[in-house]
Amino acid sequence: MQRQVRKRLTIKMLVWRLALVGAVLLSGSAAQAGGSFTLTAVDESTGEPVPTRVVFTRADGRPQIVRRTVPSGVGFVLDGEQLVALPNGAFQFQVIRGPEYRVITGNFSIDRDASDAHSVTLPRMVDMAAEGWWSGDPAVTTPLRLLPLLMQSEDLHFAGRVGEDPQTQIRLDRPLPTAAADAPWGPIEIRQDLAADQHGLLLVGTPESFTAADSAVSSDTIRAAVRQDVNAVVVENPFAWDVPIWLASGRIKAMFLMGDWLRLDRKITAVSGSRPPSEVGFRDAHGPGRWAEHVYWQMLNSGLQIAPLGGSGSQLKNHPVGYCRTYVHAAQDNRSPDPQPIGQQAWWDAALTGQSVITNGPLLRPTLGGEYPGHVFRAYSGEALEMSVELNLSTRDPVEYLEVVHNGNVFYSARLDEFAEAGGVIPPLRIEHSGWVIVRVVTLFEDHWRAAVSAPWYIHFDDRPRISKQAVQFFRDWLSEREAMLAKLPADQRAAHAPYVIAARNFWQQQAAAANAP
Template identity: 30%
Template structure:
């Protein structure tokens, strides 16, 4: 229980001891301050977090009492089960045993432990959080494309998660007939971190689309969850900014085949908000449901997400994966799901970050840091089959707080190679595969975390031959054709107004023609 009051000690005597804090054997220093006077029901717990050089460092903190109840605070940005601070925090709690966790994104070693708070004493927790990787020095910059937190807190939230790029969603399913153009939407701080304002979300019956790069909110005035079609607002966004970035928030939303057929989508959420730090949202909400017998909970939704993405790639559509946490709506911290793009020695900006994502020079993660080159190239590049087979040499490095069970190489939707991993924090592998047909390959890292889908995946490399640049699978085209036909049936039952029905169906019927054409031009099974 948290008490909202403060008290200064009258006199203190400091005693220091060392404790093993967690399974990474981080060292935590506790100090007890003895009070002279009567015992009260609220005791001071002071937290200090530093980097390896002893400098105060922003971080995220989770604290629970002995009954598992979350300790909350109004003095620091708080969400769900955690708060972030600049590196120092003072709480007032009842005497008892508390469990704590301290994290700062996937590039720092996680820490956890317990602490005893005694009556009549103020207790001090001082923790040093070391880096396990420095991806910015390697040219990688992380972003979270689904942030619903206050722009007033975004700097501290990004610092506490060591996140480089965050567009803040500040309009969502809201009418905005009188919206004004913003004069500035991109802001830099800490030399090389960038946040943006003006991002938005249209989330209705067909699913959710995220918009980036608009200077004025879309007027999302709707009559129902079906009307007007999301494509109506896609066209409005394109009229405002021809280069607007539109992200499919999750692959299993019902309108995904229609959105893909519009050819206006820029990315798709492979690491999305159904994947949570402490568990999974096990259903597809109002999206297209998976076969739960074949893909059981808790990780079935994660595998379904990846299967759909692989079907997209198998139809010859080249769409980079993205990531978003939905912190502020769902229970994730900012940056739990993130996508890293490779900029090399370029200075970070919104334009450069999205440009690298568009080129597929990226990987998504909610834990493992997966850096892979194929024949010397980062993801997103095309590799040419000049003579069969093409030998693809893969240089793989993965760094992870969680144990990696295996590295998998996926070719055209199938696992072609699985590499067992050890308990080491950082692991490197040199391997190769032989490729005999066009299509694509990617690499993913799977962890041993049982309660959620914790993974990393590169974007694909595309395999081309002199006669085939885009492999189109008939089976995958039929997968989306069946899907859009199911969606048409749903629209017919959801809308009774004939004018609205005709307007919405137009885009789904266009999509059906698109997928029929894909099936007719397929050059693979």
């Protein structure tokens, strides 16, 4: 018997090249100190000033610090309108407002005592919220008093804030705006009941009485979370040595697929203090991003249902919030042409159950068989499911390839021009066994791995997930390496780790015995 769920795969591709705003010469006379001008950013669709991020660089590429502004890690926040004072010289600029807007670039020069006013219009490429997709950064460390403004400047709706609020010495020309759920740029909601440990675990939904485990044994954090009724335990560092032990606890809800190893201010080719790639091909600038993806695929192939997340992370400072972000579609059955804003709880529920797309660039809105990511298709032995993907894609970066991945194997791969030449038709997947499917778009960005990846759709035949022998062995090997490291510790320290290691060894042995795929 065969059940069919067919949909044509279509891509609406919006590739925007960086627009060059005409050069502006600000001139005057007298002193050599430089000049100032008022800069305004305006949303093209509304004609109203809008918060955004601006980056100034000198002609030689060095970043230019602008005094009396709110720094955003890379550049500063332009709160709709800002008086900008600069020294004499030639400059380049970028005006950026998250991934949904076109990036505006240009150049200008400052001459003696310049004074003028200029406005930049920001065109929106796509309105994700209008299509029911809401953006968030699950872990940021930005001071609370600055976070609403920084979120507005990046068109970010939800955030989880980790850590204490440090004292911030920044001189402002006027008070920061107060975040409002009915602000013209959409809801701004910040969750603060998060905690991170030193090992690479993030806890979401900690009670007020929560006491963190101050222990050299990472799994003590998970034990404390269980005892104190924390909502979710998240793997923030997918390269941590204790990952196979954490997975064996059965308490891991999600994993950062994109995190602080993908940054705009520097290239990272290796994550210190973590397990290095066990295979060749992960040592270049794209290596950490692709290695995190590889680890995640092994989790899925081991029969684990873990949601991916994209965010800044609890260790990343001085960086734009929401560069790596998670878009969720909270109402999977909602086909309304005018989706309503969702609340904070709905966003987090969707993020932690994988009704999402993770991105640090492209904007991907996919369905499989008419369902959003996170859906579980169910069937019985002897049946076959035939399903196709439907998606919309918007991107500012040239795309290297679009792929549909089934159980870690590429089912379909094409450059976008090849896809267009093929008439936008991709063969449907015919699925007869348990497994998972994701869609990903990888760009040609050179500095690091820039991509959009859907959370998985799961297919369960006879209510059993797919468990791969090779994937289970991947984590058993990882565990063996970790055990060899722990064996070198003093006896009392080994004893503290021992219960968790033994439990993990038993878990992965059971998974190997239950394996139903190569």
